Amino acid sequence: MAQPNWTDPALIRNFCIIAHIDHGKSTLADRMLQITGVVEDRQMRAQYLDRMDIERERGITIKSQAVRIPFTALDDRTYTLDLIDTPGHVDFTYEVSRSLAACEGAILLVDAAQGIEAQTLANLYMALDNDLTIIPVLNKIDLPAAQPEKYAEELAGIIGCEASDVLKVSAKTGEGVEDLLNEIVNQIPPPVGRADAPARAMIFDSVYDTYRGVVTYVRVVDGHLSPRERIQMMSTKASHEILEIGVSSPEPTKSQGLGVGEVGYIITGVKDVRQSKVGDTITSLSKPATEMLGGYQEPKPMVFSGLYPIEGTDYPVLRDALDKLQLNDAALAFEPETSAALGFGFRCGFLGLLHLEITRARLEREFNLDLISTAPNVIYRVDMEDGAEHVVTNPSEFPTGKIDGIYEPMVKATVLSPSDYIGQIMELCQDRRGELQGMDYLSEDRVEMRYTLPMAEIVFDFFDALKSRTKGYASLDYEPIGEQKADLVKVDILLQGEPVDAFSAIVHKEKSYAYGVEMTKKLRELIPRQQFEVPVQAAIGARVIARENIRAIRKDVLSKCYGGDISRKRKLLEKQKEGKKRMKMVGRVEVPQEAFISALSTDTSGAEDKKKK
Numbered sequence: 001m002a003q004p005n006w007t008d009p010a011l012i013r014n015f016c017i018i019a020h021i022d023h024g025k026s027t028l029a030d031r032m033l034q035i036t037g038v039v040e041d042r043q044m045r046a047q048y049l050d051r052m053d054i055e056r057e058r059g060i061t062i063k064s065q066a067v068r069i070p071f072t073a074l075d076d077r078t079y080t081l082d083l084i085d086t087p088g089h090v091d092f093t094y095e096v097s098r099s100l101a102a103c104e105g106a107i108l109l110v111d112a113a114q115g116i117e118a119q120t121l122a123n124l125y126m127a128l129d130n131d132l133t134i135i136p137v138l139n140k141i142d143l144p145a146a147q148p149e150k151y152a153e154e155l156a157g158i159i160g161c162e163a164s165d166v167l168k169v170s171a172k173t174g175e176g177v178e179d180l181l182n183e184i185v186n187q188i189p190p191p192v193g194r195a196d197a198p199a200r201a202m203i204f205d206s207v208y209d210t211y212r213g214v215v216t217y218v219r220v221v222d223g224h225l226s227p228r229e230r231i232q233m234m235s236t237k238a239s240h241e242i243l244e245i246g247v248s249s250p251e252p253t254k255s256q257g258l259g260v261g262e263v264g265y266i267i268t269g270v271k272d273v274r275q276s277k278v279g280d281t282i283t284s285l286s287k288p289a290t291e292m293l294g295g296y297q298e299p300k301p302m303v304f305s306g307l308y309p310i311e312g313t314d315y316p317v318l319r320d321a322l323d324k325l326q327l328n329d330a331a332l333a334f335e336p337e338t339s340a341a342l343g344f345g346f347r348c349g350f351l352g353l354l355h356l357e358i359t360r361a362r363l364e365r366e367f368n369l370d371l372i373s374t375a376p377n378v379i380y381r382v383d384m385e386d387g388a389e390h391v392v393t394n395p396s397e398f399p400t401g402k403i404d405g406i407y408e409p410m411v412k413a414t415v416l417s418p419s420d421y422i423g424q425i426m427e428l429c430q431d432r433r434g435e436l437q438g439m440d441y442l443s444e445d446r447v448e449m450r451y452t453l454p455m456a457e458i459v460f461d462f463f464d465a466l467k468s469r470t471k472g473y474a475s476l477d478y479e480p481i482g483e484q485k486a487d488l489v490k491v492d493i494l495l496q497g498e499p500v501d502a503f504s505a506i507v508h509k510e511k512s513y514a515y516g517v518e519m520t521k522k523l524r525e526l527i528p529r530q531q532f533e534v535p536v537q538a539a540i541g542a543r544v545i546a547r548e549n550i551r552a553i554r555k556d557v558l559s560k561c562y563g564g565d566i567s568r569k570r571k572l573l574e575k576q577k578e579g580k581k582r583m584k585m586v587g588r589v590e591v592p593q594e595a596f597i598s599a600l601s602t603d604t605s606g607a608e609d610k611k612k613k
């Protein structure tokens with residue numbers, strides 16, 4: 001068989017676009033596809049690369065995708081530009097870092113009306129860690145509010161280049177985009193690798209497709225991969241046959257293989273993305289490499305929440321749905337759990353709140369489920385005096401006995417904001433047990449503040465609070481930095497002396513009282529009066545810290561229809577029976593399902609915030 005002609009690495013440029021959310025990454029990618037004729041004008045639809053419906057609807061990129069763009073540069077040579085689109089939200093940082101590792105260069109895209117934001121910096125630092133060539137670009141110069149000169153200075157100051165080196169484009173109108181493509185060819189170095197060495201390719205994305213099974217996106221570093229070849233995943237040693245190999249341009253197009261520096265996809269027939277994990281190295285089974293490419297990391301859930309079907313009979317549907325989602329989401333973890341209050345459900349682990357929210361929305365939409373989710377919590381480690389260690393992902397499973405120490409996960413958070421709001425931000429961070437690590441002025445009126453904070457204080461509503469205190473101007477980025485001992489307690493909520501497991505929470509001692517008062521108040525309002533008095537209590541161990549009473553009534557629905565006609569009476573009784581079906585019993589207390597839903601409903605609007613900006 002004739003050797004296929006691998007693309008000459010000297011003519012390849014692998015790059016990605018890094019930006020803060022909504023600064024226009026996807027729009028720029030669209031414009032590049034259109035200008036180079038990869039996608040014909042009439043096929044063009046907004047955000048061509050964001051394939052999932054939910055992505056398009058929310059206007060955010062969740063999974064990274066790669067696309068090959070042939071481009072004839074000013075030197076009349078046709079280059080192969082491989083663009084890797086990356087997700088922008090903190091929850092998916094790991095995927096960004098893998099995408100970066102597959103490139104030699106990055107376009108640092110900044111909205112010319114907004115300036116640098118927290119994720120711009122976080123992504124820039126990550127790109128610099130990966131030794132990427134950075135091309136600074138200001139976008140949206142068509143906007144009347146754009147201040148390209150001001151922000152070019154700001155960008156130049158951070159990267160260490162001249163303000164005149166900062167390119168200016170409008171992804172919307174296409175202005176400056178062709179120049180940018182030429183700069184990519186000029187500035188970004190071609191990939192280097194050893195063509196005759198054993199094959200090594202890095203997986204930077206892995207997507208489940210109903211028809212084709214798992215499609216794995218790879219960047220070949222050394223050697224080459226060919227159709228029908230047997231390959232091995234270096235982290236698990238599992239081997240598969242390559243059934244199809246090719247490039248996305250942007251529709252999948254089969255090729256004779258992938259050589260040094262090339263980006264493309266392979267299909268092996270595996271059905272589950274966990275067998276083809278982002279960050280893993282693929283090698284050839286017959287001539288295996290000995291060393292993995294660096295940087296592989298297991299996805300680790302950070303935030304946990306219980307998911308329960310509102311209709312108990314939907315439990316098997318929920319189980320199947322989670323199984324299906326997991327095929328496409330290596331970071332989603334779940335195991336069955338039961339709650340006295342909510343029945344059968346699953347304790348699920350997520351990368352962050354947005355991941356939780358998206359998963360929940362997909363379950364409800366794609367599988368037609370109605371769900372209750374318990375308040376999200378982080379992972380705690382509890383050391384007992386007898387030397388035992390417990391990892392707690394569900395507050396109601398907090399160990400009893402003599403505790404030596406409780407440890408909670410911490411994050412390093414970066415907040416960028418106009419300097420007018422420094423006071424408000426400090427106040428908020430202090431209230432959330434944060435410690436200021438440093439502060440720098442990026443320009444006269446913009447400041448970067450660095451804090452360490454407990455992750456538990458961030459996952460709830462920190463972002464909302466930050467936005468409202470800074471009129472929407474502050475941006476936030478954070479990364480986990482290990483754990484720290486903390487003064488934490490488990491607060492139980494009791495109805496007539498019976499603990500309601502779904503409401504147990506692990507909170508800081510100083511905040512336990514406030515949590516107890518808030519929950520007991522909420523429940524007193526939500527739970528209808530019963531035929532006997534019901535005390536609602538919050539307790540730490542045996543010590544009650546807050547109490548409310550639901551007063552007794554004699555509920556006699558028929559008294560309303562005194563002397564009324566019989567059919568109306570029957571109707572009322574029917575209605576009451578219907579209502580009973582939706583009641584859960586906690587001890588002797590009847591609690592309507594709605595009370596649980598309202599009490600547990602948290603405003604997890606991290607994603608919404610992005611849109612409001």
Ligand SMILES: Nc1nc2c(ncn2[C@@H]2O[C@H](COP(=O)(O)OP(=O)(O)OP(=O)(O)O)[C@@H](O)[C@H]2O)c(=O)[nH]1
Pocket residue numbers: 019020021022023024025026027028059060061087088089139140141142143169170171172173
């Ligand atoms: N006026 C103007 N609007 C733009 C330009 N580029 C992007 N936009 C708009 O800015 C918004 C965000 O653009 P996206 O391309 O979705 O941003 P993104 O960075 O890909 O966002 P994520 O995928 O969520 O990370 C959209 O409403 C775009 O229409 C531009 O050059 N000019």
